[in-house]
Amino acid sequence: MxxxxxxxxxxxxxxxxxxxxxxxxxxxxxxxxxxxxxxxxxxxxxxxxxxxxxxxxxxxxxxxxxxxxxxxxxxxxxxxxxxxxxxxxxxxxxxxxxxxxxxxxxxxxxxxxxxxxxxxxxxxxxxxxxxxxxxxxxxxxxxxxxxxxxxxxxxxxxxxxxxxxxxxxxxxxxxxxxxxxxxxxxxxxxxxxxxxxxxxxxxxxxxxxxxxxxxxxxxxxxxxxxxxxxxxxxxxxxxxxxxxxxxxxxxxxxxxxxxxxxxRLGFGVIGRQRMKRQELERLAEEVALDCSMFDQQACLAPHVYYLEEGGEVSPKEFCQAVAVAMERLNQRMPRGRITPHEASTIHQLRAAYEFRELNGEEVLVLTSPSGTDWTVVYEKDPGAFSPSPLNRFIRIYGVEDIFRILSSLKPIGPFLQNAAVAIGDKREKEFIGMLGELGVARITSPGKMSIPSMMWHHDxxxxxxxxxxxxxxxxxxxx
Amino acid sequence: MSELPKEALDLDQKIIDFIRKGTNRKDNEGFNSLALEVFGLQFKSIPLYRRYCEKRGIKPEKISSWEEIPALPTDVFKVTELSMFPSLTMRTFMTSGTTMPEERGKVGYDEGGLRLMDATIEEAASSFLFPDGMKTKILIIAPSPEMAPHMIMAYGMNRLKDYFGLPQSRFLVGREGFEVETLLKELRSSEEEDIPVTLCGGSFGFVNFFDYCREKELRFKLPPGSRTLDAGGFKGRSREVKREEFVRECGEALGIKTNYSVNLLGMTEISSQFYDSTLRNFHKGLHAEVAKLNPPWTKTVVVDPESLKPLPDGETGLLKHYDLANRGHILAIQTDDLGRMNPEGFEVFGRSKEAEAKGCSLTIDEMTRIEKGR
Missing domain, CATH: 3.40.605.10 (Aldehyde Dehydrogenase; Chain A, domain 1)
Structure with missing residues (x-):
């Protein structure tokens, strides 16, 4: 020893x-x-x-x-x-x-x-x-x-x-x-x-x-x-x-x-123009990296990723790709040990989502093969932002139009730290402006959430x- | 009103017969065969649960032991109805809500389910709370079922009052809140008329009453045989008090003897109650470690928080309960209580504690507190 x-x-x-x-x-x-x-x-x-x-x-x-x-x-x-x-x-x-x-x-x-x-x-x-x-x-x-x-x-x-x-x-x-x-x-x-x-x-x-x-x-x-x-x-x-x-x-x-x-907390937004088959694997890996760095404990980490519907790839399919990337990442950079409370919260929340899925709701639960290493859950944007239990648990919300998420972000404006944004069309500039208005301190691309530059306006x-x-x-x- | 199907009624009768044989016995085989029967009926009658089990490759014909029956985490009751016969629900009990206050767990009980619960209440209390068979004046620091129809503790304590209480027994939380003056009057009259009291209610209610007594410099010396029954922990609604201190305060404020303060673990999702062994041991002259006891119609297993697989005896993990009286919803319940097995039964350390935030990210618990404080 x-x-x-x-x-x-x-x-x-x-x-x-x-x-x-x-x-x-x-x-x-x-x-x-x-x-x-x-x-x-x-x-x-x-x-x-x-x-x-x-x-x-x-x-x-x-x-x-x-x-x-x-x-x-x-x-x-x-x-x-x-x-x-x-x-x-x-x-x-x-x-x-x-x-x-x-x-x-x-x-x-x-x-x-x-x-x-x-x-x-x-x-x-x-x-x-x-x-x-x-x-x-x-x-x-x-x-x-x-x-x-x-x-x-x-x-x-x-x-x-x-x-x-x-x-x-x-x-x-x-x-x-x-x-x-x-x-x-x-x-x-x-x-x-x-x-x-x-x-x-x-x-x-x-x-x-x-x-x-x-x-x-x-x-x-x-x-x-x-x-x-x-x-x-x-x-x-x-x-x-x-x-x-x-x-x-x-x-x-x-x-x-x-x-x-x-x-504070982070989130990500991907617009329909970026929901492309060709980019799927790379983008999913970037999302998975954002959700896995520091085991999601940093205020830079996303709790929710919003995916816009109407692109080439559906949000649900995107989730599958994120799940594959989460598992790959977990092999390379394993999640750390967590407390009984944290593990229990993940099991409880997974089960709640699973029953909504079994009940015919448009919900998807994807989990690590064993334990609580990572979790991807999908649902239609419930219209309110729910924090993640962290430790590599990402909520993915499907939205018809990215501009609709602004009203659910407004109440938590003072806590908004970091947003990964990939819209890929001319709406991006307007959207980013609105996020800034809401209180977001830093906006970056998927995959870059955990690495702010030295000169960012921290918080x-x-x-x-x-x-x-x-x-x-x-x-x-x-x- | 339509009736419960015969197979449910027949099964209920078998379970009631099992419960009525009392707590002073072990019957693993009997438990196992009834548990498998209950599971079979739940698998057949609750489609969501069936799908959940099938996803895990579990079917009634494939398993031979109760330990293989899939447990449902308590949060599932927050998102979906899981009663066996939802249209026959007589009463719905709700959890007080912890991490997601806006989404409370709901459990529907049909007529047979209520009968089962009644049987467990009577049998368990007669062994663990009234092993001496004494009739007492039961005073309850909780609202009555009429006031709080969805609170399982109110239902259970009402049954205790009916089965074991003297006629003067009563509830002490009314529309105006805790009727402390009435309680004081009742306690004084018990002292004067030498009528033993069973004071029961939420643990935090006791602590707040102790604080009140200290402030007003009030002390009671209740007649011998008086006892307390508390349940539910403190939930931030009173001081946090260690068990020994709680028992001491029962003695100081009320004159309750050390072994006459009994704690109970009850949950909305579980029909049966888990009493600690204090009073039963004292009455039987046993010198065993204090533990929560599993009556023969229940089992408790401690599982690893990460894998949810059973842990060796003595190790700390999450408690999972199996309860035959849960025929009307789900037999096996995975809780988020931390605890461990000991030679007598099990110990519960309460809801797995919120860790200090590790990083700089806002956590669910923090967010909940912030929202509450708004």
Missing amino acids: ENFELEAFYVPPGLKDRVKLARTLVYEDGSARILLKIPSIDRTFIQSLIHHLREKRGSYLADLPIETIVQVLDEASRRWLDKNYPLRKLALKTIPLITGFSPEVVEASIDAEMKSSLREDMWRALSLEIGNPLYLNDFQYSPQLGGYSRAFGPELIVSIFSENIPALPHLLFMRSALVKSACLGKVARGEPTFAPLYLKTVEEIDPEMAECMAVLYWQGGEEEIEPFLFGQADAVVLFGGVETCRSLLEKIPRRVKTLVHGH GISPLASLLRWCDVEKKDEF
């Missing part, structure tokens, strides 16, 4: 010897054992950590040219994309055991995240959000203003991650570094290991930058720590469910800039620009 020791925290090298351990969690399966060290957190420790982060940010990161920061982060992503990188290998051996995701899913997730975190992506994100990235280095002349402007990031960003998608928390550390902020993140119980490993990579490349970053873990809802920590922050970024975020928001002082990334906000404050100098002649 292979043994691994991991830490559910990262503190800057200068503070390492100050960490006391609270306990060790043990994860074990037939072939591996992980000892995960949980830190002991108290006010005094947090206070000295915050002091350290702020100080190092002031003495190093705040004056580091944005070009250098991009360079370091690009190098970190490249290391993680290297299949022989020791920390990547370690992550692939350990994260599946802790999260239940299959190794193939974890690997796909790391690749997807890191491929969109390279130099070019960061420059594009910066340009998209703030125009000229050099505003982060110094005052730049702005002809519109007729003066000089400079953008400042917060000194300290505190972030709470409450989800298990591997390789996701690194985004926040990247964004913080790009706006020259120190960052203290709290990882989720379900996936506490990736962020500390990522910060080790930063440390390998630029130890001084790593002095401005920390990851901690504590039980969510901790009465004492959270309000104290939020009180010390200049900005807070929350990731989590609607209720979790709401209860955290109550603990954040009003003066602290706060960004909330709540739980419909500008994740970098929203953290910045500006200083304008309106004295052109003397400055």
Whole structure:
């Protein structure tokens, strides 16, 4: 049996010897054992950590040219994309055991995240959000203003991650570094290991930058720590469910800039022009990929795919092709382990659909040969959007006219994250406009739902620009 | 009104005879042969169920054991009618709804089905709730069947009242809600007149009553033989209370002796009830582990949540129940309750718990809560 020791925290090298351990969690399966060290957190420790982060940010990161920061982060992503990188290998051996995701899913997730975190992506994100990235280095002349402007990031960003998608928390550390902020993140119980490993990579490349970053873990809802920590922050970024975020928001002082990334959901739409026999297999594979990545746990994942009737291929036939693709994908990238509640929900829902099918309703249920690995259910659009129980369970709704789905999406507008759209005729532009109006934050093609670019407006906000404050100098002649 | 077909009436009679032999026996062969008969009739009379079984290659003539009878997940009752004789339905009971509140499970009972249920109520209660044969004043913290015609608990408790209650027995939830003043009066008069009480109702109703008593600094010392029967869990309608604490609070607030607080697992989809063994064991002087007991006309199996195949004894999984008294709808029911078998019977840990959201996607449970909160 292979043994691994991991830490559910990262503190800057200068503070390492100050960490006391609270306990060790043990994860074990037939072939591996992980000892995960949980830190002991108290006010005094947090206070000295915050002091350290702020100080190092002031003495190093705040004056580091944005070009250098991009360079370091690009190098970190490249290391993680290297299949022989020791920390990547370690992550692939350990994260599946802790999260239940299959190794193939974890690997796909790391690749997807890191491929969109390279130099070019960061420059594009910066340009998209703030125009000229050099505003982060110094005052730049702005002809519109007729003066000089400079953008400042917060000194300290505190972030709470409450989800298990591997390789996701690194985004926040990247964004913080790009706006020259120190960052203290709290990882989720379900996936506490990736962020500390990522910060080790930063440390390998630029130890001084790593002095401005920390990851901690504590039980969510901790009465004492959270309000104290939020009180010390200049900005807070929350990731989590609607209720979790709401209860955290109550603990954040009003003066602290706060960004909330709540739980959201995705869907797909395929118009009749694209329901062609020739494209069927490829398109079905793309749909299956959207529904299988991250086992559908990400807010980017579709709960429902709408298929328009009247094309060469009927929605039901399309479902059959999706089912074939789901099975093929499951062989290549198996679904992870799920809880009894999740499995039970899938069985119950499958049976409910099956009885509607037996009862002569226009319903189709296609399932993995055994267990709950994947499920495709078809029905005529019921006129209301029902979430999927996830874990590779896709609802496919047949619609006469794609424009009819807008009324069922309207009530859930604030939760709409991501839509795959393939209409294939001149209605597409109008349709996309209406989705944007409803609240959708990102629109892409089938097969691309799980891989947003680094510069997308995550949850419909500008994740970098929203953290910045500006200083304008309106004295052109003397400055 | 048309009558139940003879074969159903005959089968009902055989099942009732089986039930009336009481709970203090084991008769696996008898159960098996009746279960197969019930399955045969359901297969023949319920076309949807027949198709469901045929898709799985199961036919009555092909199987020889009750364990092979296909179970239906409870959610199926939310989408379709599965009674054997829908036109003969006398009463329809509905679930309170969990994940899909707008779609409640519905189970229709014909006259024979109600007779079967009545028999199970009488036999099971006389063994597990009244093993001492004591007549008590039954006070029920639940609406009466007239008030809540679709609530199976109201029906069942009404039967308990009729079969086992003293004349003063009554329901205590009226049009204005829980009649707490009446309950207090009834409890006081029981203390004064030395009449033992059986207080029954939803578990959350008890907890809310305990809280009320604590706030008002009320305590009762009910006469010996008084007992409680609670069912249904807390469902977010009261504090969540562990069993030991519940029993202790019954003692503190009401003066109920430790072994006189009985918990019952009942479900709309299942005609029979599963009592815990507390009071029966105490009465018989048995020192066995507390468990939910299967009366001989029922069986419970624990299955793997992923494959739905039976698990070895002692392992935790989803509970699947077989109930001969379900003749009128479906014999075998797959629940989403987590539990495990123990040497005495089975333990139930409640509906399989909602996991913390793993990813950043909105979940069904979250969506349901958001919609409720709107």
